[in-house]
Amino acid sequence: MANIRGKAYALNVITPMKSWKSGILRTVFNIIKLKVLQQDLHNLSFIHFARWTIIPKHGFPHFSEQPSRESLAYDYLLFESNFNGSWNEYVDAFNDVLWFKLNLVWFWSEQYPGAVPLTPFKNYIVHNQIYNDYYYMAYPGHTVNDVKNALQVSRKFQHLKQACEQNDASFEQAFQSFLIDVQNHIGESGGQGPEMT
Amino acid sequence: MSNTYGKFYGYTGVFPIIRDDKLEVSHAVELRKVLSELNAGGGSIFSRTGLVHGARMFVLDDVVYNGHPTKEEHLDYEYLILSLTFDGALDEMAQRLNQYGGEELALIFGHCYGFANRDTSKDGMLKFLQQGQVTTSFLYVEADGDLKETLRALWAKRVVGEMLEKAQGASTAQKRALVKEAADKIESATLPLPGDFQLGEVL
Numbered sequence: 343m344a345n346i347r348g349k350a351y352a353l354n355v356i357t358p359m360k361s362w363k364s365g366i367l368r369t370v371f372n373i374i375k376l377k378v379l380q381q382d383l384h385n386l387s388f389i390h391f392a393r394w395t396i397i398p399k400h401g402f403p404h405f406s407e408q409p410s411r412e413s414l415a416y417d418y419l420l421f422e423s424n425f426n427g428s429w430n431e432y433v434d435a436f437n438d439v440l441w442f443k444l445n446l447v448w449f450w451s452e453q454y455p456g457a458v459p460l461t462p463f464k465n466y467i468v469h470n471q472i473y474n475d476y477y478y479m480a481y482p483g484h485t486v487n488d489v490k491n492a493l494q495v496s497r498k499f500q501h502l503k504q505a506c507e508q509n510d511a512s513f514e515q516a517f518q519s520f521l522i523d524v525q526n527h528i529g530e531s532g533g534q535g536p537e538m539t
Numbered sequence: 540m541s542n543t544y545g546k547f548y549g550y551t552g553v554f555p556i557i558r559d560d561k562l563e564v565s566h567a568v569e570l571r572k573v574l575s576e577l578n579a580g581g582g583s584i585f586s587r588t589g590l591v592h593g594a595r596m597f598v599l600d601d602v603v604y605n606g607h608p609t610k611e612e613h614l615d616y617e618y619l620i621l622s623l624t625f626d627g628a629l630d631e632m633a634q635r636l637n638q639y640g641g642e643e644l645a646l647i648f649g650h651c652y653g654f655a656n657r658d659t660s661k662d663g664m665l666k667f668l669q670q671g672q673v674t675t676s677f678l679y680v681e682a683d684g685d686l687k688e689t690l691r692a693l694w695a696k697r698v699v700g701e702m703l704e705k706a707q708g709a710s711t712a713q714k715r716a717l718v719k720e721a722a723d724k725i726e727s728a729t730l731p732l733p734g735d736f737q738l739g740e741v742l
Contacts, residue, residue, distance in 0.1 A: 371677040391624045394677040395551045403671045405653035415610050453605040470603050475574035476596040478585045480733035489682045496692035503722045510711045528700040
């Protein structure tokens with residue numbers, strides 16, 4: 343299935359929205375763009391990347407060869423996420439931690455039932471989900487935490503490398519500090535990962 | 540506009556698929572077949588650009604009706620949705636796609652309006668991508684490494700892990716030698732192709 347590539351799952355959800363509500367939603371996005379408000383997303387640490395895109399009813403791209411233009415009543419909100427784990431785990435965790443922000447964003451979509459209780463929310467996602475036909479990940483065998491750990495180890499190792507030029511006592515101290523810093527970040531990663539459902 | 544998040548660009552493209560009622564098999568069906576058979580691993584179209592962290596494509600046949608009192612409506616066209624998260628700016632991406640896209644570009648976008656008649660100059664691909672672009676409203680990227688740094692770091696993590704294992708009980712001189720050896724191993728490694736599963740097997 344093209345929704346899964348190694349340890350990553352790609353979710354797409356597209357929902358209709360009245361045009362006048364799009365302006366409000368853009369304001370919401372401008373607020374949650376503040377990185378200080380993204381801490382809960384960082385803490386979840388299983389989303390490689392995610393995006394929301396408002397496609398205005400008159401904003402579907404038009405090429406000159408097309409005989410006609412789209413004529414729609416609604417704007418459409420496209421949500422795309424790349425995460426580690428299964429669909430159920432993701433929606434459960436997303437809902438549990440980010441229910442308020444989910445409501446802030448999806449509240450403007452037609453027939454959105456709210457993030458709580460969970461069952462109507464899941465039904466809404468299922469109803470509006472579009473499956474992928476193609477999915478590519480540059481590091482499919484690695485989770486978000488694998489990548490973050492690797493970057494941390496690699497950057498700290500640069501400092502240890504520089505310490506090789508120091509005297510024995512300073513190098514030994516640098517080595518011990520490095521060991522303490524990275525010992526919880528060097529677990530092996532790679533491979534296809536467990537089979538997801 | 541939120542097409543960017545730090546050093547990353549989030550491109551969202553919505554390309555209308557050619558409608559031709561005379562065809563026995565529609566362009567949308569043909570395109571789905573192409574996408575399902577397209578290489579999604581190392582050496583694939585997005586791997587070759589050397590910039591893309593993640594890419595997805597899907598055919599949007601129609602919009603979803605959510606029940607009364609929502610008004611039921613339908614798209615006039617089917618659309619190819621293309622989402623890319625990559626390092627840098629769109630012009631660089633367009634240039635790489637033009638340079639390394641190969642025959643896959645025509646296999647994919649040949650089913651969409653505007654590709655066959657696009658400007659074939661070096662800016663043609665950029666114009667095509669811009670014409671099909673819808674501004675990303677909100678983009679989020681978790682890790683902060685560019686693709687090259689990320690792939691090298693994933694390899695470095697493995698090398699450092701092995702080095703620390705060997706360094707247990709070693710003297711300071713031995714540790715220093717092990718660190719230098721690991722640094723050489725990391726720097727001299729030929730990085731795997733983006734999109735490959737294993738790091739060690741291809742190095």
